Amino acid sequence: MPSIRLVDVTKRFGDITALDRVNLEIEDGEYVCVLGPTGSGKTTLLRLIAGVIKPTEGEIYIDGEPASRIPPQERNAAYLPQQYALFPHMRVIDNVAFGPMAKGLSREEAYEISKRMLEMTRLAWRMNSYPHELSGGMQQRLALARALASGAELLLLDEPLGALDARLRVELRYRLRELVKDEGLTAIHVTHDQEEAMAISDRIVVLRDGRIQQEGRPIEVYREPNSIFVANFVGGANFLEGFVHRRLNGSSIIQLRGGLRVRVLDTRFNLGERVVVAIREEATGIVPSSLKSKGGRGNLLPGRVRDISFLGSVVVYEVELVNGEVLNSKVPIQMDHGRFRVGDEVLLSLNPEHLRVYPYPPIGLYRELEAV
Amino acid sequence: MPSVRLVNVTKRYGEITAVEGINLEVEDGEYLCIIGPSGCGKTTLIKCISGIIEPTEGEIYIDGELMNGVPIQERGVGYVFQEIALFPHMDVYDNVSYGPRVKGWDASRMRRLVDEMLNMMALRDRMHDYPMELSGGARQKAAVARALSSGSLLLLLDEPLGALDVKVRIALRRELRRMVKELGLTAIHVTHDQEEAMAISDRIAVMRAGRIVEVGTPQDLYLNPRRLFTANFVGEANFMVGEVAGSSGGEVEVRVNGEPIYSVRSSLLSSGDVLDGGRVVAAIRPEFVVMEGTDGMNSGFGGLTDGCGASWGGRVRSEAFLGSMVRYEVEADNGVLVAVKLPSLSVGSGFRVGSRVTLTFPPRHVLLYPYPPEGLERAISIE
Numbered sequence: 001m002p003s004i005r006l007v008d009v010t011k012r013f014g015d016i017t018a019l020d021r022v023n024l025e026i027e028d029g030e031y032v033c034v035l036g037p038t039g040s041g042k043t044t045l046l047r048l049i050a051g052v053i054k055p056t057e058g059e060i061y062i063d064g065e066p067a068s069r070i071p072p073q074e075r076n077a078a079y080l081p082q083q084y085a086l087f088p089h090m091r092v093i094d095n096v097a098f099g100p101m102a103k104g105l106s107r108e109e110a111y112e113i114s115k116r117m118l119e120m121t122r123l124a125w126r127m128n129s130y131p132h133e134l135s136g137g138m139q140q141r142l143a144l145a146r147a148l149a150s151g152a153e154l155l156l157l158d159e160p161l162g163a164l165d166a167r168l169r170v171e172l173r174y175r176l177r178e179l180v181k182d183e184g185l186t187a188i189h190v191t192h193d194q195e196e197a198m199a200i201s202d203r204i205v206v207l208r209d210g211r212i213q214q215e216g217r218p219i220e221v222y223r224e225p226n227s228i229f230v231a232n233f234v235g236g237a238n239f240l241e242g243f244v245h246r247r248l249n250g251s252s253i254i255q256l257r258g259g260l261r262v263r264v265l266d267t268r269f270n271l272g273e274r275v276v277v278a279i280r281e282e283a284t285g286i287v288p289s290s291l292k293s294k295g296g297r298g299n300l301l302p303g304r305v306r307d308i309s310f311l312g313s314v315v316v317y318e319v320e321l322v323n324g325e326v327l328n329s330k331v332p333i334q335m336d337h338g339r340f341r342v343g344d345e346v347l348l349s350l351n352p353e354h355l356r357v358y359p360y361p362p363i364g365l366y367r368e369l370e371a372v
Numbered sequence: 373m374p375s376v377r378l379v380n381v382t383k384r385y386g387e388i389t390a391v392e393g394i395n396l397e398v399e400d401g402e403y404l405c406i407i408g409p410s411g412c413g414k415t416t417l418i419k420c421i422s423g424i425i426e427p428t429e430g431e432i433y434i435d436g437e438l439m440n441g442v443p444i445q446e447r448g449v450g451y452v453f454q455e456i457a458l459f460p461h462m463d464v465y466d467n468v469s470y471g472p473r474v475k476g477w478d479a480s481r482m483r484r485l486v487d488e489m490l491n492m493m494a495l496r497d498r499m500h501d502y503p504m505e506l507s508g509g510a511r512q513k514a515a516v517a518r519a520l521s522s523g524s525l526l527l528l529l530d531e532p533l534g535a536l537d538v539k540v541r542i543a544l545r546r547e548l549r550r551m552v553k554e555l556g557l558t559a560i561h562v563t564h565d566q567e568e569a570m571a572i573s574d575r576i577a578v579m580r581a582g583r584i585v586e587v588g589t590p591q592d593l594y595l596n597p598r599r600l601f602t603a604n605f606v607g608e609a610n611f612m613v614g615e616v617a618g619s620s621g622g623e624v625e626v627r628v629n630g631e632p633i634y635s636v637r638s639s640l641l642s643s644g645d646v647l648d649g650g651r652v653v654a655a656i657r658p659e660f661v662v663m664e665g666t667d668g669m670n671s672g673f674g675g676l677t678d679g680c681g682a683s684w685g686g687r688v689r690s691e692a693f694l695g696s697m698v699r700y701e702v703e704a705d706n707g708v709l710v711a712v713k714l715p716s717l718s719v720g721s722g723f724r725v726g727s728r729v730t731l732t733f734p735p736r737h738v739l740l741y742p743y744p745p746e747g748l749e750r751a752i753s754i755e
Contacts, residue, residue: 037537122755135410165410165564167605168754174692174701192537199692199699218693219716235695236539282696282717307546309571312594312607313659313713314696316571318546330696332715334659 002063002076002154002186003028004049009058011044018044020210021058031180031187033197036207037233037371042190043082043158045207049188050079050156062154078152082159084143086131092118092142093127099150110149117145120175122168137164141172148179155180155187161196169193173200194234198222206230208371228276228358228368237278238327241365244269251352258323262299262350266357274360281330285349286317286340299350303327305340319348374435374448374526374558375400376421381430383416390416392582394430403552403559405569408579409605409754414562415530417579421560422528423447434526450519452532457515458503464514465490465499471522489517492551509540516548520555527552529561533568541565545572566606570594578602598640600653600741604752609655610710613748616650623735626654629706632682635738642742651743658699658713660737666728681734686710688727702729 004026011019051072060067096114118124121141140163161169198218205215225231245255307318317329361368376398391413406414419425423444432439472482493513533541570590578585597603614628624638686704700712744751
């Protein structure tokens with residue numbers, strides 16, 4: 001039953017600090033996704049746990065025992081790196097059955113497990129092919145099936161679905177989670193795909209520049225991002241800069257560019273302080289401009305529809321506010337009535353409950369948003 | 373003003389047929405995406421249009437002129453690959469001005485055009501950088517700017533955004549579409565990303581195993597797919613095999629494992645299929661399924677369903693938070709597994725794994741297809 005604990009783990013490569021004092025606990029049976037942009041330290045974290053590299057400082061504990069005393073092959077972990085190697089001279093089924101047979105299972109037993117894993121990764125029909133006959137996406141599914149069949153209780157997966165076509169990637173993530181849960185495995189899964197991370201994991205760890213920026217259940221990280229970076233990287237949002245114009249009892253008024261104002265419930269900021277207001281695209285409501293006369297209470301900002309994107313399950317309205325800023329309003333298809341056209345005057349409704357306020361970033365908002 | 377017409381285009385490599393009998397018309401000024409699973413022939417097809425590959429059979433017309441045998445540089449196309457093909461020893465400005473320069477344009481005319489491209493792509497600040505100094509997004513923008521400044525009115529794009537991170541990809545696809553429309557170009561764009569295709573194109577051609585399955589607007593393909601394969605490949609769908617149990621006034625009743633489901637969308641069925649006992653496939657997108665808790669809690673759209681539709685009892689088997697949506701898998705009492713997607717703002721944390729729920733299928737969102745002769749699995753398989 002693997003549980004993992006990282007205590008003040010730092011990893012340096014020469015002058016470069018890939019991971020900086022990371023503390024993390026992963027419980028037995030948990031599915032954790034490590035999410036972050038390229039170069040944030042995700043792969044380093046996984047390789048440390050796998051034992052492929054050793055920390056410069058700090059210690060990793062596996063089931064309470066210092067990992068420095070457990071050689072990689074005794075960690076009962078299946079590590080699936082981004083650059084994996086398949087056995088080129090073995091058929092697909094034998095690639096998968098190799099692990100279980102090495103552990104002493106009979107050929108029949110090993111094949112039975114292997115077929116199940118190939119079923120799950122939608123490769124059963126290519127059981128008798130050789131790796132070089134498979135597409136890149138299929139080879140990755142084979143590598144994943146092999147890791148799953150190994151019998152390891154700890155899965156360390158580095159972008160295990162990264163090479164797959166979008167449609168299959170979405171399908172397999174649900175099957176992968178189901179399998180890990182059914183078998184009671186512990187999984188650490190590195191990805192740069194935030195939707196995949198939310199869909200598949202019990203807990204998300206967001207890395208930035210080698211540090212943990214935030215961790216929590218997907219819904220917590222999504223609903224309460226602790227920084228502009230996390231709000232932007234996990235899910236995306238509309239961001240508006242402004243300053244605290246008035247402080248009221250239980251709310252503040254933020255003045256945006258061009259004299260627009262919104263009310264927010266966050267009162268941590270001082271009068272005159274420069275801030276950034278953020279709201280999720282699906283929480284940004286779009287209403288006809290005729291509602292204006294009744295307005296006043298909510299945050300209704302006037303603008304004009306600049307573009308409409310039909311994305312299937314959602315429709316995205318790109319609206320240019322009168323102050324020139326551009327916001328997106330994402331409407332679920334089942335709620336979209338198709339009543340707005342490009343060029344229409346509309347109001348964007350920013351419910352104070354969904355507005356988050358952050359300190360203005362020292363490097364500027366634009367640069368901060370580029371950091372992903 | 374380039375329009376593109378493909379007549380019976382086939383490309384074979386020895387025994388293997390990469391594309392077969394392709395007929396396709398792209399209008400002047402249209403943005404068309406070609407999508408399909410890997411290995412479906414979409415890249416071969418766009419290479420045939422560009423002239424990189426010569427088709428084995430069939431004709432390719434650009435602007436009404438037959439292109440067979442015409443070399444790539446004389447087809448007047450701008451081509452952007454997934455693997456960025458910028459000249460590494462030239463800075464952004466020299467890369468983007470390459471086309472006009474080799475064509476011998478005078479300096480002021482060239483400068484005006486290149487400046488305009490760099491402005492449109494927001495690359496002015498980077499014009500003296502070399503490709504290796506640029507981020508992936510900036511490099512791809514420079515590649516697009518170079519293709520555009522070549523003066524080509526037909527843009528061929530093969531996974532132009534494929535190598536980029538999600539955020540950059542979403543930002544860039546908007547710019548790309550805007551540029552193409554502002555400049556009045558025709559664009560053909562190959563992608564494996566269905567959402568990208570829907571966001572960027574006027575029409576989408578869906579390919580499978582070397583053939584075109586269906587062509588339509590994003591709305592057509594998502595809301596009224598004529599083929600089961602399209603329904604599965606473009607967005608997610610629930611597929612349920614059942615038998616026709618009766619029909620009246622345009623509404624067809626289908627029994628799925630003993631439970632009824634109603635549809636007013638049976639136009640794809642022949643009169644033979646609608647006979648009682650005829651085997652059909654009912655399809656519905658997860659976001660059109662209405663889910664209600666037995667304690668009266670609901671997904672918030674009960675009022676929007678016109679006609680009540682059929683209701684099934686079931687139990688929530690899994691829940692996945694996707695950000696703006698929450699996706700549930702519900703095991704209905706008749707044994708069918710149904711995916712349901714609800715806007716996350718409307719559910720809070722109301723449904724739990726194990727909760728009893730009622731599922732309703734609004735008849736106007738239930739599409740009916742004849743049961744495919746090759747079986748449902750094969751008909752929707754992405755491979």
